[in-house]
Amino acid sequence: MNGIAFVILIALAADFFLHLLADGLNLRHLSHQLPKGFEGIYDAQRYRQSQRYLKTHTQFGWIASALQLIALLVFWFAHGFPWLDRWVRALELGPILSGLLFIGVLLLFKAALTLPFSIYKTFGIEARFGFNKSTATTYILDLLKGLLLTILLGAPLLAAILAFFEYAGPHAWWICWVGITLYMLLVQFIAPVWIMPLFNKFTPLEEGQLKSAILDYAQAIEFPLENVYQMDGSRRSTKSNAFFTGFGKHKRIVLFDTLIQQHTVAELVAILAHEMGHYKKKHVRQAFVLAVLQTGFMLFLLAQFITYQGLFDAFYMPQQSVYAGMLFFAMLYAPIGLFGGLLMQVRSRKNEVAADQFAAATTQDPASMISALKKLSVHNLSNLTPHPFYVFLNYSHPPVLQRIQILSSAPLAPEGHNL
Ligand SMILES: [Zn+2]
Numbered sequence: 530m531n532g533i534a535f536v537i538l539i540a541l542a543a544d545f546f547l548h549l550l551a552d553g554l555n556l557r558h559l560s561h562q563l564p565k566g567f568e569g570i571y572d573a574q575r576y577r578q579s580q581r582y583l584k585t586h587t588q589f590g591w592i593a594s595a596l597q598l599i600a601l602l603v604f605w606f607a608h609g610f611p612w613l614d615r616w617v618r619a620l621e622l623g624p625i626l627s628g629l630l631f632i633g634v635l636l637l638f639k640a641a642l643t644l645p646f647s648i649y650k651t652f653g654i655e656a657r658f659g660f661n662k663s664t665a666t667t668y669i670l671d672l673l674k675g676l677l678l679t680i681l682l683g684a685p686l687l688a689a690i691l692a693f694f695e696y697a698g699p700h701a702w703w704i705c706w707v708g709i710t711l712y713m714l715l716v717q718f719i720a721p722v723w724i725m726p727l728f729n730k731f732t733p734l735e736e737g738q739l740k741s742a743i744l745d746y747a748q749a750i751e752f753p754l755e756n757v758y759q760m761d762g763s764r765r766s767t768k769s770n771a772f773f774t775g776f777g778k779h780k781r782i783v784l785f786d787t788l789i790q791q792h793t794v795a796e797l798v799a800i801l802a803h804e805m806g807h808y809k810k811k812h813v814r815q816a817f818v819l820a821v822l823q824t825g826f827m828l829f830l831l832a833q834f835i836t837y838q839g840l841f842d843a844f845y846m847p848q849q850s851v852y853a854g855m856l857f858f859a860m861l862y863a864p865i866g867l868f869g870g871l872l873m874q875v876r877s878r879k880n881e882v883a884a885d886q887f888a889a890a891t892t893q894d895p896a897s898m899i900s901a902l903k904k905l906s907v908h909n910l911s912n913l914t915p916h917p918f919y920v921f922l923n924y925s926h927p928p929v930l931q932r933i934q935i936l937s938s939a940p941l942a943p944e945g946h947n948l
Contacts, residue, residue, distance in 0.1 A: 628852030
């Protein structure tokens with residue numbers, strides 16, 4: 530076996546067993562004892578239900594990822610890649626269209642493979658635990674819109690990257706880097722205006738106590754805010770959320786209708802204060818810069834590997850091509866991606882604590898932040914006692930008990946607005 534194939538196989542196996550190990554530890558870490566502070570919020574039955582939800586999800590995840598791994602290995606070692614390449618080349622479409630077709634067909638294979646799992650998850654598991662609100666029509670429409678968006682937004686970008694690597698020689702990687710960065714910015718601008726309304730209805734929050742409380746708070750911390758919107762999240766799920774979109778002075782807050790139903794005004798302001806904390810502490814900008822740097826690093830490495838014969842030998846490909854080289858490189862890059870992802874999560878968990886503390890200090894009301902966190906975790910059946918290794922591997926936020934503990938012990942120093 531060739532060295533590259535060996536490295537990719539080891540990486541695939543390591544990734545699979547690492548997650549299996551973390552899942553196992555996580556399940557064994559469940560305790561029947563309801564953690565302190567959750568009495569009266571979680572009743573015994575709902576707490577047991579949250580643990581059943583975790584078990585069901587974990588076991589389902591094992592089956593799904595095992596089958597996907599097996600499918601990939603079978604396709605690979607049954608010489609599926611050169612078979613598809615011969616078929617694409619026979620059409621004589623030129624390097625760019627051939628690349629779009631080659632990668633497009635593989636993405637369709639993958640989507641067809643994961644679709645049954647997604648259907649079972651939504652209409653089996655999520656429905657059984659009372660979360661799913663999506664109808665078959667909504668689900669199918671979402672799928673079609675997603676497919677259309679992938680074609681409209683993804684295909685031109687992929688075609689451009691293929692073209693630069695095909696024709697721009699040694700300059701390709703940095704031209705693509707600049708192009709992808711501009712593209713990411715563009716998508717951030719058009720997403721709230723054109724993309725998100727395709728999936729949900731956004732209505733400006735009606736005048737009232739909630740809206741004025743939010744606007745007052747934003748003004749107090751000098752946070753530029755264009756408007757507050759409500760989104761019909763209840764169309765798909767009873768799970769709740771809130772997020773920001775837009776840039777600069779045009780930032781909008783979006784609250785799920787499910788979130789508004791479940792929380793008091795003080796709790797909602799605390800949740801939004803946390804979100805604004807991410808902006809004020811420059812976490813959002815940081816995350817973007819890191820994503821840009823990571824993209825540049827990956828493109829630079831891609832340029833070094835894309836014509837390396839060993840990469841094509843590993844997948845039994847007799848002929849080199851930019852599109853296949855890109856795909857195989859992505860598999861070789863996966864372990865570096867995993868490692869980079871873990872570092873990003875360490876940073877993200879630290880930022881979450883900082884945003885919590887920002888919210889507590891600026892609202893002078895840590896109690897509302899704490900009760901919001903408690904309600905959210907009960908409502909979403911979150912695991913209150915995850916294993917530390919599982920947290921390290923999978924969590925972008927610290928476990929809720931840790932966040933509550935930090936909030937309860939934090940001194941309430943008022944924050945300078947310029948921090
Ligand atoms: Zn956050």
